[in-house]
Amino acid sequence: MSNVYLNPRVAALFVLGFASGLPLALTSGTLQAWATVEQVSLRDIGFLTLVGSAYTLKFLWAPFIDRYTVPFLGRRRGWMALSQLLLGVSIAAMGLFNPSHQLGVIALLAVFVAFMSATQDIAFDAYSTDVLRAQERAAGAAVKVLGYRLAMIVSSGFALVIADQWLGWNGMYMLMGALMLACAIATFLAPEPERVVSAPHSLREAVVAPLLAFFKRPEAISILVLIVLYKLGDAFAGALSTTFLIRGAGFSATEVGTVNKIFGLAATIIGALVGGGLMAKLGLYRSLMLFGLLQAVSNFGYWWLSVSEPNLWFMGAVVAIENLCGGMGTAAFVALLMALCHQQFSATQFALLSALSAVGRTYLAGPLTPLFVEHLGWSTFFIITVLLALPGLWLLWRKRHIILALDASSH
Incomplete structure (x- = not known):
């Protein structure tokens, strides 16, 4: 590793x-x-x-x-x-x-x-x-x-x-x-990159060609939907996580800040590094599936905090595990975005794909999370965040041939 x-x-x-x-x-x-x-x-x-x-x-x-x-x-x-x-x-x-x-x-x-x-x-x-x-x-x-x-x-x-x-x-x-x-x-x-690709011949080509190159892929729309859905459960769970830990779970702002800064940050870094090392052995598809499952299951920790008495050590463990799994998922997800980019248009395609990946977090999780919590309560909401991860994993399984082909074509 x-x-x-x-x-x-x-x-x-x-x-x-x-x-x-x-x-x-x-x-x-x-x-x-x-x-x-x-x-x-x-x-x-x-x-x-x-x-x-x-x-x-x-x-x-x-x-x-x-x-x-x-x-x-x-x-x-x-x-x-x-x-x-x-x-x-x-x-x-x-x-x-x-x-x-x-x-x-x-x-x-x-x-x-x-x-x-x-x-x-x-x-x-x-x-x-x-x-x-x-x-x-x-x-x-x-x-x-x-x-x-x-x-x-x-x-x-x-x-x-x-x-x-x-x-x-x-x-x-x-x-x-x-x-x-x-x-x-x-x-x-x-x-420098080992393979140097020439730039587009015109600014018009630089705008239009990246879109044409992407949509010429088989099942391009499915790939775009997968990008939106893959981290959706994670996005919903994290949207009001600090508010939940203070208002819903009963911890002080100092406790939450300290745990997030120490356990959360360390676990995210470790998760990304471990995820990067494991992916070299597992390949892209198996990494996305394994880390996606771990991301989903880790949300049960927040559900447990919502139904139990405040315990600082347990809260630290939940935050650490959730960030560890999230970091692993992020490493594999960024690797997927890289694999989808054509080298001649990688600046434009990566910028567009990364903007699309933020749709779930910005336009779905942000506005909808308060509504879910107000109507269902924290404990039911966190169970729903686990369920929200499943459509992305199902689509990943259904389109596994695309991811496996990306892996095969790049070796």
Whole structure:
């Protein structure tokens, strides 16, 4: 299992995943904390939440990344390096201003940071898809998750401590900018994909051809439905999990925060790494099925918490198991998205598929979970989340020949 993680194609994704995760909190939670400390009005802080719109809309300019190439470092790494250099400078530049007097300037810089961060994500996802061999995809997905999660800790939790105790907010943002610039070194050292595919000949081809290439696949609609359904039960179970643990299960906010940060984060990372290693042995289909079943069954832990007396250790075990299984499922699921992408259009196709995968979480789990809980109660709701996982697993079994063909064609 360890050998696959030491491979240069996989190992490079750790630092690149860290670079991908670093800017997000700096334009959302950490920026809101800074504005709050500087006594910015609630209305203005509310408008800052719009800064992150670029992450949702990144599929709109993904074809541009597929079509055009930066004149250094190759088709994918050139865009990554350019994004990281601009991110380093613009994040540091945020530290030159103060939100209490220059909120407009900081907001504009934050919008630019979010845009370049989303652009980096487009190029990085495409690079990961292009550079990894089939048997390395789950391990690569796991390492990306590890780097991304650690960066989120650094740019949120650690950043607040650094700002409060050592460097102040301005110095902290300058430090984070320098850290992003350091991450660009990994892009310069990362290997090029073994098979280099030429870019589309026109921007129109970059927009239209990825859709045509995907829908020429047999049973393309079934694949899209599978992408929406695979993590649906997991999405519903997690939609109000913090609210449930505090309001439904009777734990304090401090207990929930501590357990989620320690047990939850550690288990997600371990789950992704274990899932990546196991998938090298099991293959894509068996991994998706096994990890999907584990994701579904792990939701019974929340049901048990809903019908039993509060017990901190048991709550920690439930959160750990649920995150462990979720991390394994995520590693296999990201590997599936990689396998579905055509290398010539991997930036556009991955951006579209990952946006589609968020449909269940954003437009189904978010709005419907409160309704289910209000009408059925927590215990019945969590049983339903297990049942909601079954249609995706059934469809996966029915379409197993497609997944098995993806595995076979990539070896």
